[in-house]
Each structure stands twice: as structure tokens, then as C-alpha cells.
Amino acid sequence: MNGYNLIARYYLFFVKLVFGDLLFKVQTHFLTKDIDPQQILIVGGGRGELLSFCLNQYPTTRITYVDSSSKMIELSEKRVSIQDQKRIDFQCKSIFEWDTNQTFDLVLLPFVLDLFSEIKCHALLRKTKAILHKEGSLIVADFSKNPAKFQKALVGLMYLLFNSVGATERSKLPEFYALFAAEQLSIFKEKKLGLGPYQDLVLTFQLTLC
Secondary structure (H helix, E strand, O other): OOOHHHHHHHHHHHHHHHHOOHHHHHHHOOOOOOOOOOEEEEEOOOOOHHHHHHHHHOOOOEEEEEOOOHHHHHHHHOOOOOOOHHHEEEEOOOOOOOOOOOOEEEEEEEOOOOOOOHHHHHHHHHHHHHHEEEEEEEEEEEEOOOOOHHHHHHHHHHHHHHHHOOOOOOOOOOOHHHHHHHOOEEEEEEEEEOOHHHOOOEEEEEEEEO
């Protein structure tokens, strides 16, 4: 999926225009200082907002940043100071093609599972489980399956737009709870965020190995 190269320049503007800071807040909700990870893997981190947050929140942590969009990688690199460059390993690859011998204390999937087919969602979770430290955490942030008509229409419109540029393989949100149960991931914490017409629009999970 290289559709993100087409929308990379306008992606953050679009997100801010429609959602304000809501998507950023849900991505960082469980990223508290008491976690103190040594190695973080970020998969599909967009234009680097989440990366910048992690660099500031965890000043000694090393971060591997995997994204298949060369444009997103380029824009993310511009947000990184010269001092912090040595702490980041940018990998411009599909997560399914990327390989590593490392293990990670923290793996972040920010609005990633809603892009891949059901088969690939299972494959991605199995891959992250294999490289997650036994006491580590997997944090997933995504849209919730809210019955409100406005929210269903909003998510449906997003899928329509993203499908038009080849940026997603799906047309609806995954069944997150069934997906995690099938891959033997335990929900340690979960939280929904959003107010007003965006009430509980997004949610985040902190998952651990069963």
C-alpha cells in the first residue's frame, strides 16, 4: 500500500481539521513515564508526531520506526533533532517485509490494524508477539465501532477516501476483541476517548502476552 505517498503532505492537516488533537491523544494515552522502555517499535507512525512524543517522553530510549511510505519517513525525519538521530532506526519497508533479531519492550500500532486485511491483521499481531519482550506491552490505537450514525458515516467516508488512493485494504473496522483473543493477547488496559459528536470515537488498548 503506497497510497500514503500521495496524501503524506496533506495528512496531518486533514487529521487536525477533522479530529483536532483527538487521534494524537489516544495514541499517547498509555505512554506514561513509568513504562520506561529501552526499545520501542513504531509501525506506521504517520508524519512523526508520535515519534517526537516518544523521543521527548523517553530520552534514553532507542526507537525503530517502520513505515512503507517514503514520504512519511521523509517528513518524520525532518522532525528529529541532530542529537536524537542516533537513537532512531528508520526503516522504509512494509512491516511484513521488515525483519529483525531485536526484541522490544514496547510496540506501537497507531491506526494500523484498520488498514490491513483480516489475514494480514493476524499476521501482524503474530509478528509483533514474536519480537515483544515477555514483559513488554503492545499498544493499539484505533477507531471504535460506535453505533452513532455520525461516527459510522465519518469512518465510512474515511474508508472511501483511503480506498480511492490505495491506502487501505479494508472497508470496515476489524473486530478488535476477537482479533486479540485469537492471537492470545491479553487486554491489560483499554480506554475510549472523544467528546460531543466524537464521543468514544477512538479507543486504545494496552496488550500483553497471555
